[in-house]
Amino acid sequence: MTRSRTPEGTRGRILETAERMFAEHGVFSVSNRQISDEAGLGNNTAVSYHFGSKAELVRAIYLRHSAPMEVLREKALDEHAGSTDLRDWLGCVVRPFTGHLASLGRNSWYARFAAQLTTEPKLRELGLVDVGQTSLQRTITAALHRCLPDLAPAVRAERDEMARTLIVHMCARREADLPEDSAEMWDATATGLVDALAGLYLAPATFKSIN
Amino acid sequence: MTRSRTPEGTRGRILETAERMFAEHGVFSVSNRQISDEAGLGNNTAVSYHFGSKAELVRAIYLRHSAPMEVLREKALDEHAGSTDLRDWLGCVVRPFTGHLASLGRNSWYARFAAQLTTEPKLRELGLVDVGQTSLQRTITAALHRCLPDLAPAVRAERDEMARTLIVHMCARREADLPEDSAEMWDATATGLVDALAGLYLAPATFKSIN
Structure with missing residues (x-):
């Protein structure tokens, strides 16, 4: 998969990664930092930057x-x-x-x-x-x-x-x-x-x- | 509630506390340490001591x-x-x-x-x-x-x-x-x-x- 560096690409990658991790491990067992790591973003504040709270991330999914x-x-x-x-x-x-x-x-x-x-x-x-x-x-x-x-x-x-x-x-x-x-x-x-x-x-x- | 200091009392207190916390927050959102704290045990290895793994604790409940x-x-x-x-x-x-x-x-x-x-x-x-x-x-x-x-x-x-x-x-x-x-x-x-x-x-x- 080619990893887009546009904000929209990053946002989509976070959504897909979060959804898979939430499904497999439970929404409350996964931290924003783990999602950033798994999505290969390097920057562990990326989830907060793009979505604010976990509630907003859940709502976006x-x-x-x-x-x-x-x-x-x-x-x-x-x-x-x-x-x-x-x-x-x-x-x-x-x-x-x-x-x-x-x-x-x-x-x-x-x-x-x-x-x-x-x-x-x-x-x-x-x-x-x-x-x-x-x-x-x-x-x-x-x-x-x-x-x-x-x-x-x-x-x-x-x-x-x-x-x-x-x-x-x-x-x-x-x-x-x-x-x-x-x-x-x-x-x-x-x-x-x-x-x-x-x-x-x-x-x-x-x-x-x-x- | 009088807190028993016998091993059986401690075991029962861990079971009750863990069950309530698992129900409210999810089995994988609660650590053994949080259970020990909530059960007022002071010793955060109490859960491991009495039950070994989380799987054993789940089985006991x-x-x-x-x-x-x-x-x-x-x-x-x-x-x-x-x-x-x-x-x-x-x-x-x-x-x-x-x-x-x-x-x-x-x-x-x-x-x-x-x-x-x-x-x-x-x-x-x-x-x-x-x-x-x-x-x-x-x-x-x-x-x-x-x-x-x-x-x-x-x-x-x-x-x-x-x-x-x-x-x-x-x-x-x-x-x-x-x-x-x-x-x-x-x-x-x-x-x-x-x-x-x-x-x-x-x-x-x-x-x-x-x-």
């Missing part, structure tokens, strides 16, 4: 992936507009994520990074996942909910949380053990998730006194 | 919780012996975990620790979760599988993995936001999981050319 996923989401939404089939809307939830991961080929670290964003208390406080749903995501969720008119709102909210949790953590597991043909694996993973989540959402709920 | 869960598992198995109801066996999978967490009251850190055991590559290598199923767990899994005679083995294995992933990560999320009446919350969480997992396991599977 997130944004780099959220843009292409929004494009896939928009396509999926166009394709299924007007559908009342739960599986179509589950596909709109799952496939922009797995499709984006497939596009990364062997250089896929984002599922493990995203899993940490939804799990680590300090990262959840950044409000990037869960809370920060885009307007396309809200449209998809609303359409999905319209397929489930009989589900009590509290149960529906619980199952939304289960679905998000399952998608991100299953993808993180698959990404950690990536096969040669990752595109086929991601497609099969998406199909398996849509099947399972259709059952999860449609399952009868036991009456609970709380919620 | 795991074993401290696996024993009481096995007791709950045995009771659940006795209660449902001979049942052919999928929900009974899902209860045997879910409730020994949520029941044990409920028994910990406000001092519950284990779900977040267990979530890391199933997620972190370096911790998964220890083979404590996933791989290291006890014979009671294998008996429960076999009984659960007998309720699903029409599910292809590859799909069943995928859904077993989804179920394990969902249980541990949902419990980790609930534990991080523990209400005053945690026993009632854990019972409701278990009911919600059994409902959702019954749907997940029973959902029709799309034919896939791979697997």
Whole structure:
């Protein structure tokens, strides 16, 4: 790889290196200095110079992936507009994520990074996942909910949380053990998730006194 | 709290402190020295002295919780012996975990620790979760599988993995936001999981050319 000396090249190299190290070792196990060293920058203040805090670096990695996923989401939404089939809307939830991961080929670290964003208390406080749903995501969720008119709102909210949790953590597991043909694996993973989540959402709920 | 000066007291204090710090900050973000400091031991080689490596410390925390869960598992198995109801066996999978967490009251850190055991590559290598199923767990899994005679083995294995992933990560999320009446919350969480997992396991599977 030719190493660019432009600010944009350095910034990109930091983002790629940080994402890989965060995925493999955990966001809080990696210091800005280790990222600079691994990126071969020689200057161990480079990360701070380009990104300020670790929170800003995490946010920049997130944004780099959220843009292409929004494009896939928009396509999926166009394709299924007007559908009342739960599986179509589950596909709109799952496939922009797995499709984006497939596009990364062997250089896929984002599922493990995203899993940490939804799990680590300090990262959840950044409000990037869960809370920060885009307007396309809200449209998809609303359409999905319209397929489930009989589900009590509290149960529906619980199952939304289960679905998000399952998608991100299953993808993180698959990404950690990536096969040669990752595109086929991601497609099969998406199909398996849509099947399972259709059952999860449609399952009868036991009456609970709380919620 | 009276601080015991016996070796057993020191060992227990290290275990409790380490578990809480691992849950809150991540197993790889906490050093043995920080654990010694936080446990008020003054001697920053105490952790190494009592446990050797961090892997041994992680194993000791795991074993401290696996024993009481096995007791709950045995009771659940006795209660449902001979049942052919999928929900009974899902209860045997879910409730020994949520029941044990409920028994910990406000001092519950284990779900977040267990979530890391199933997620972190370096911790998964220890083979404590996933791989290291006890014979009671294998008996429960076999009984659960007998309720699903029409599910292809590859799909069943995928859904077993989804179920394990969902249980541990949902419990980790609930534990991080523990209400005053945690026993009632854990019972409701278990009911919600059994409902959702019954749907997940029973959902029709799309034919896939791979697997």
